[in-house]
Amino acid sequence: MESVCVTLSGTRKFETMSRELRIEDDEILVKTTQASICDADLRAWLGMHMPNDLPSFSFIGHEGGGEVVAIGKKVREFKVGDKVMAFGPLNTFSNYFKGTVDQCFKVPDGLDVEVACLGEPTCVGIYGVFHSGVQLGDVVLVAGLNFQGLIAVQGLKKRGANKVIAVDYSDAHLELAKKCGADVILNSRSHAVYEEIAELTKGRGVDVSLHSCGYWNPLTEDYFNMCIEVTRDEGIVTSLPDIMSPIKANLHRLHHHAMEIRFNALMHHGAEFLKRWVPRLMRPVVQGDIDIKSLITASYSMSEVDEAMKKFNEDEDQVKILLKP
Template structure:
């Protein structure tokens, strides 16, 4: 039995640390947290976009992270003390967390930096989307990514390696667009400054892009995607939307758009493990450059400040919480 601080999400802009006692059940492992990180969904919850289906409080909170196995349950055979594992959640905003074997966590392979290994869950989701999107890209295709956060940056890297000829990155934060240029975007557009639709139509002979990935998490982002894709083009939806919004489905129908869902989190735990392994394989082959995307770090005791700063200063790609 260990005592651990763990984050409790009580409601919009209310997060606290509470003490919890943890002991692994026969099918669980106890993990000492090395690093957790803030998901885009966590930020939406904190900002007030909590779906009515979600019961509050959420305790323990956090689902991205990893660390060292310090104790294993009596029936666990997949893991041993000392293993470095990444978690599929929940409870990672803590000094320690529990994970259920075999699909609640995954051992990090040799050759993967531990900070990157702790990003296995969001990395798996983004790589899954990148590979789905890349399957829909042909030689000479023009492609856009709406939303240049962590997932958008990974998807952008995958599309660049997958053969996109002209690649647009779209966001409203210049800091994120700077990263997008670093990772292969040919043209970056700021929605608060540029006429995105005109710029893209002018760059594509008035047609629009062949494929657009929506990774902003906003209804505005999806509607923008609908405006910039060509007739018979493809929209790949990565985002997890927290609240209803109006969308122009007339355009989808009249232009026979191909709509592809690419959100891994709604699949099974078994599939999550498969895609985490695939993500790590590609990281080891240097297909994806992940570590530079960790742009801010806070201690667990600073978790409230971390979320508040995500509101006040959005110049971060992936924010880590380190106990």
């Protein structure tokens, strides 16, 4: 099958090319319904340092999904016509992509396709909620209101947090967080965040802080240390995004105040782990417990990928941008 795909050929430079996709015995061929831009895609497009243990971003796109149009001889998990979600570096910025049976998951019955194609980043966010350690009655900070951060606001509240404090630098993100259930919203550009959290918690600090500001974001270090500084003794700091360049962190406070640090890293576990977790993580979305639709802030055709990436880079109010063939 000939696929028209987007490649990242240099800093801020996309090219469109045709290539022949031939599936191996354990692979499926998928006609793309939708892809979306990840923060890691933006980092690669900007030409920032990429760790050498990551797959190449040349054939870009790891979020998305579509319909199975062909299967390899050994494939038993899927059939032609199945709707699937991509979980891996499969070049979803294309009109067709292929992947192994471990890199794709069936779309849950009845789930809206636009939401289903956001399965991978959605599961990352919901796993952060499951792994956060939040208990009934806790006061929680979410620092960074990207796609996963806004999922966390919803999920932590439903998980039993008594108060969710949401911090970001975008008023649009903060308003979304309020609609998602945040009890307190603080703009880090205009609020004395440390002092206000101290007042809100009577000097005790939050029970759990969730850091969701990484990849390309210049506030990664500031927000990571914010989480450490405002969390109580023996509290939990949990971090969702990949931090791809070194930062300076106050590890002494983590140690001296007996705090726990958690890195979620859903997508960096093995295939069997994902097989167990992905259906469980999608269940709250299917049941309507987590709203994904409201986190979609723009949509472009695949041929407008340059404009889409520029929009994501230049407009700090964007959350999740879709690409459709």
